[in-house]
Amino acid sequence: MTEQAFVIVGGGLAAAKGAEALRDQGYDGPLVLIGDEPDRPYERPPLSKDYLLGNAERDSAFVHDAGWYAEHDVDLRLGTTVVEIDPRTHTVVQDDGGTVRYAKLLLATGSSPRRLTIPGADAARVHYLRRLPDSDAIKATIASVRRLLVVGGGWIGLEVAAAARTSGVEVTIVEAQELPLLGPLGPELARVFADLHTEHGVTLRTGVGVERFTVDADGVSGAVLGDESRIEADAVVVGIGAAPNLQLAAAAGLRVHSGVVVDARLQSSDPDIVVAGDIAEADHPLLGPGIRVEHWANALNQPAVAASTMLGGDAVYDELPYFYTDQYDLGMEFFGLVTPDNYDDVVYRGVVAAREFVSFWLRDGRVVAGMNVNVWDIGDPIKALIRSGRPVDVARLTDVDVPLEQVAGT
Ligand SMILES: Cc1cc2nc3c(=O)[nH]c(=O)nc-3n(C[C@H](O)[C@H](O)[C@H](O)COP(=O)(O)OP(=O)(O)OC[C@H]3O[C@@H](n4cnc5c(N)ncnc54)[C@H](O)[C@@H]3O)c2cc1C
Incomplete structure (x- = not known):
């Protein structure tokens, strides 16, 4: 391979979506994806939900069909661990002794269980x-x-x-x-x-x-x-809990804190290395610096921005953190961020005892996070309320007869 490749290190959702985004955004040069698991990239949420319960087939977890990588000319190297990244020579070293020169690198090494x-x-x-x-x-x-x-x-x-x-x-x-x-x-x-x-x-x-x-x-x-x-x-x-896999980034001399520190374009302290998924500690246009979340949606959506940055674009990642869970007959979605000191009140819309409600975390009368439990299709107004940063009328917010879109002004 004489032309320097775009290389993706990591074999999870962020890595697979990175490959997809690069091809979607028109990159047609050599593309290498190196992951240490024997399976091609898959999504992890089903592993503790439908797949664990026996309600979903193994195949449904994979991000792409087996043939997708060859069809999109992605050199997929499974069962291969990257042991070193040398930013000076733009070289990635594999555990089998192989090396790859890169022009741009997407680092998406994810987390490991504590x-x-x-x-x-x-x-x-x-x-x-x-x-x-x-x-x-x-x-x-x-x-x-x-x-x-x-x-x-x-x-x-x-x-x-x-x-x-x-x-x-x-x-x-x-x-x-x-x-x-x-x-x-x-x-x-x-x-x-x-x-x-x-x-x-x-x-x-x-x-x-x-x-x-x-x-x-x-x-x-x-x-x-x-x-x-x-x-x-x-x-x-x-x-x-899980700990982000930061060893490669740290050894490569990238700026590392609780994750690999990146700007809103997901670029690390090295101009040719971008980062996505669990390990990215990003500047968020709305939430501020140092935002790192171990959420599926991050790994799904950040790679499009990382790919844009690799291709010289100026897209920024400004999605709100999003999480979901299914337990027994409770399904929920969560938007925003809750920390012990970022809210001073919690209010409810609907009936908590019936487990059919939306909860809002407020600070100074503004919504900082929202969670819908067994209530569906209201993610957009919840996000709009958080994004607006405006004080909200709590009586209307908690009144199920007032459409949430009206409260959010969407
Ligand atoms: C059981 C489970 C259930 C979850 N459920 C939810 C949920 O309901 N909702 C939600 O929002 N999130 C959920 N998550 C979290 C979500 O799955 C993660 O945020 C997401 O997987 C992160 O994707 P990633 O690609 O950044 O990292 P990962 O999925 O961790 O993938 C990183 C990959 O890179 C590989 N790798 C690491 N180092 C190297 C190296 N040196 N060389 C080569 N390969 C390497 C790793 O082995 C791994 O395959 C769940 C996680 C788990 C484990």
Whole structure:
């Protein structure tokens, strides 16, 4: 390959969408996508939802058909780890010794699950969930065990708990904070999810951590908590968050903070390296600097902007953070960002007890985030309310008889 390529490092959704966006935006030069997983890029949300529940086929998770990469002249290198990026020589080094020279590089290495290091954490039947084979293993576990311990009451822990309960497994969730989802939602809405799970028969142990796992000849047999109480379990799923894979970027000398620091065009501190997905810590035109979210929608939508930047364009990424979950009969979408100190009130439109409502997080009477629970097709006005930055009439906002479009002025 004499002409220098555009190279994509990472084999997830952001990488696949980057390849697609480059071809869509007219780039017809050599294009290499290097990912360390054996499977072609796929979407991860089904791994803790429909696929785990057995309601979706494996094939439905893939971003593109198997033939798409060849049809679009993408040199897809699976099962290949990039071990070094040398920005000085514009070279990528693979673990098989191969090298590729790049003109522009899209870095999309995503995240890895945070791991427990407590005694017993390496025992058999202690699972983490990031990849397709993890989901397969947990699916088989759910089908075969009586009692499952879930460590961590974040999104993945709760979704796995819901899948297991739906299959009739006895589930205990241990969450170190006072409520599950306290960080992403705050106490008001975290309570809704705590109630949802207890009503479905999950035993919720909060405000206490796991000290160690107990282990027998077959693997993990339970856990001892910080208060010395014991939980018996036939298997464990650990969902204590993910950490962005920043090693390559840091070693390449890119500016790294909680993610790889990029501007609103997703360009890193190196003019020939752009970044997308979980690892991008971006300047957001509306929300300010340092915005990094581990959301599917980011990985879906940022690559079009990254591709534009690679091609010399000036598009910026200004989408609002968006997240969704499905647990039991609760489906929700979340727009915006909630931190412990970015809101001073929460108001509701609809009936929380019936789990059919929209909640709004307000600061100084302005909407900073909105979440629709079992209410659909209102994402646009929720986003418009957040984007407007204007004080809102709370009486109208919370009145289900006033169309949200009217409140938002859309
Ligand atoms: C089980 C699960 C459920 C989820 N559900 C939701 C949801 O409901 N809603 C939502 O908004 N988000 C959800 N997410 C988060 C969402 O999936 C991520 O935000 C998204 O996958 C990020 O995409 P990415 O391409 O940036 O990174 P990743 O998906 O992590 O992909 C990065 C890829 O790069 C590879 N890689 C890393 N380093 C190298 C290297 N040196 N060389 C080669 N390859 C490398 C990795 O192995 C991986 O294949 C979920 C995540 C998980 C795990």
